[in-house]
Amino acid sequence: MAAARFLAVILFVALHSGAPVRYTPDWDSLDKRPLPCWYDEAKFGIFLHWGVFSVPSFGSEWFWWNWEQKSAAYVQFMSENYPPGFTYADFAPQFTAEFFDPDAWAELFAAAGARYVVLTTKHHEGFTNWGSPVSWNWNAVDNGPHRDLVGDLGDALKKRNLRYGLYHSLLEWFHPLYLADKECGFKTQTFVRMKTMPELYELVMRYKPDLIWSDGDWESPDTYWNATDFLAWLYNESPIKDKVVVNDRWGINTSCHHGGFYNCADKYTPSTLPDHKWEKCTSIDHHSWGYRRNMQVNQLMDEGSIISELVQTVAYGGNYLLNVGPSKEGLIMPIFQERLRNVGKWLSINGEAIYATKPWRVQTDNCTVNVWYTAKDSVVYGTFLKWPTGNVLKLQSPKPTPSTNVTMLGLTGLLHWKEDPDLGILVNLPMIPPGVFTVEYAWTLKLEGVN
Ligand SMILES: *[C@@H]1O[C@H](CO)[C@@H](O)[C@H](O)[C@H]1NC(C)=O
Ligand SMILES: *[C@@H]1O[C@H](CO)[C@@H](O)[C@H](O)[C@H]1NC(C)=O
Ligand SMILES: *[C@@H]1O[C@H](CO)[C@@H](O)[C@H](O)[C@H]1NC(C)=O
Numbered sequence: 001m002a003a004a005r006f007l008a009v010i011l012f013v014a015l016h017s018g019a020p021v022r023y024t025p026d027w028d029s030l031d032k033r034p035l036p037c038w039y040d041e042a043k044f045g046i047f048l049h050w051g052v053f054s055v056p057s058f059g060s061e062w063f064w065w066n067w068e069q070k071s072a073a074y075v076q077f078m079s080e081n082y083p084p085g086f087t088y089a090d091f092a093p094q095f096t097a098e099f100f101d102p103d104a105w106a107e108l109f110a111a112a113g114a115r116y117v118v119l120t121t122k123h124h125e126g127f128t129n130w131g132s133p134v135s136w137n138w139n140a141v142d143n144g145p146h147r148d149l150v151g152d153l154g155d156a157l158k159k160r161n162l163r164y165g166l167y168h169s170l171l172e173w174f175h176p177l178y179l180a181d182k183e184c185g186f187k188t189q190t191f192v193r194m195k196t197m198p199e200l201y202e203l204v205m206r207y208k209p210d211l212i213w214s215d216g217d218w219e220s221p222d223t224y225w226n227a228t229d230f231l232a233w234l235y236n237e238s239p240i241k242d243k244v245v246v247n248d249r250w251g252i253n254t255s256c257h258h259g260g261f262y263n264c265a266d267k268y269t270p271s272t273l274p275d276h277k278w279e280k281c282t283s284i285d286h287h288s289w290g291y292r293r294n295m296q297v298n299q300l301m302d303e304g305s306i307i308s309e310l311v312q313t314v315a316y317g318g319n320y321l322l323n324v325g326p327s328k329e330g331l332i333m334p335i336f337q338e339r340l341r342n343v344g345k346w347l348s349i350n351g352e353a354i355y356a357t358k359p360w361r362v363q364t365d366n367c368t369v370n371v372w373y374t375a376k377d378s379v380v381y382g383t384f385l386k387w388p389t390g391n392v393l394k395l396q397s398p399k400p401t402p403s404t405n406v407t408m409l410g411l412t413g414l415l416h417w418k419e420d421p422d423l424g425i426l427v428n429l430p431m432i433p434p435g436v437f438t439v440e441y442a443w444t445l446k447l448e449g450v451n
């Protein structure tokens with residue numbers, strides 16, 4: 001009895017003294033770490049796929065792989081445009097980045113309303129966008145741009161208070177040490193010891209990122225990657241242990257099960273409320289994450305679909321990470337700039353219903369599927385994606401009270417509403433003078449005093 005009481009006191013002190021929690025290198029322990037708050041509040045980020053694949057800028061960022069697989073379109077592209085004997089490595093000196101202006105990029109991302117930015121520091125091709133000492137001559141300082149792309153973007157983002165995420169591919173398609181480990185059924189870990197771990201530790205110590213976006217995990221188990229050892233160090237010891245957020249791609253079958261927030265699959269789109277923080281990553285170019293010179297405008301997401309996905313993702317408790325592929329010169333194409341700036345204009349009016357919100361008890365109405373709800377404290381937001389004919393919007397789920405107030409974000413004044421005899425409320429929408437909303441794809445009602 002006394003011993004039990006003593007233990008209870010110890011436990012109480014341990015939990016309440018602010019003594020740092022120690023994580024052990026296993027998923028049971030690591031999965032208990034609370035996600036730092038900034039990430040859920042941020043809601044919207046920009047994803048950048050930039051590397052040597054931006055030089056051919058044909059097909060997708062999987063160019064090298066597809067070419068090696070002798071995919072007909074790639075073989076033809078090479079034979080028609082490059083001399084015989086030209087290798088993938090020969091593209092690297094043409095990754096010039098001469099127009100890369102990190103401050104201009106940061107200004108664009110801030111104007112888009114993004115709160116974080118994730119850059120490919122190294123994709124599956126293995127080229128590092130910083131001067132990695134374990135990527136001999138296959139890095140952006142010794143080859144190509146002759147510049148620390150990772151560091152220079154990070155400095156510019158910091159000036160605008162944008163959080164910085166580093167994408168990092170665990171595997172490299174054609175690295176000889178990786179292929180040797182693979183040959184041994186991943187029973188040896190030479191590549192992990194010589195390449196993956198030195199890179200991850202260096203990225204953390206040198207750039208102190210807010211987020212590590214891991215990828216390239218699907219061929220081998222997390223035990224091969226020593227993922228839990230790295231994460232225990234990251235959470236216990238590293239200089240970013242209090243703020244860092246990671247995703248879920250740390251080995252076969254970790255995605256959607258372990259780690260920080262869940263990406264699950266690319267472009268993951270749940271249709272009910274997940275019980276774990278998640279992120280939808282997607283790309284404005286439907287066909288590629290890397291830049292494609294021959295993209296056509298009808299292959300790109302338009303503003304309406306971007307805003308619609310953002311709204312639905314946030315209603316289901318997710319973050320939205322929207323990708324654009326910069327060119328080898330370091331340019332973000334004007335069509336992408338226009339998309340991003342228009343999302344920002346929409347967020348400048350409707351961001352109150354997005355940032356730092358929580359899912360409400362209902363995510364969407366059943367018959368009017370174009371209404372999506374979020375909540376902040378006692379306020380409920382209903383964002384609708386289609387203007388109703390007759391200017392009367394029926395919201396099924398909110399239960400009105402005598403003190404209910406309804407307003408529209410961007411306009412002053414209360415809107416008239418009445419209880420629907422059937423279910424929910426009917427709101428008289430205002431006639432909006434032209435020019436009030438420059439981006440007309442979705443409008444937000446703010447509901448106070450509803451249940
Ligand atoms: C993996 O982690 C274990 C335990 O910390 C360590 O002994 C081993 O050297 C690590 N292996 C690699 C390849 O990092
Ligand atoms: C994947 O992991 C989940 C959760 O840890 C487990 O329930 C499931 O059986 C695993 N599937 C495979 C194929 O290992
Ligand atoms: C919508 O449908 C779901 C599932 O069928 C149900 O639980 C929910 O109560 C319905 N909502 C409304 C407002 O009818």
Ligand SMILES: *[C@@H]1O[C@H](CO)[C@@H](O)[C@H](O)[C@H]1NC(C)=O
Binds near residue numbers: 403404
């Ligand atoms: C609604 O507005 C009225 C008048 O401005 C105010 O007295 C009341 O407190 C508001 N109700 C809520 C729930 O905020």
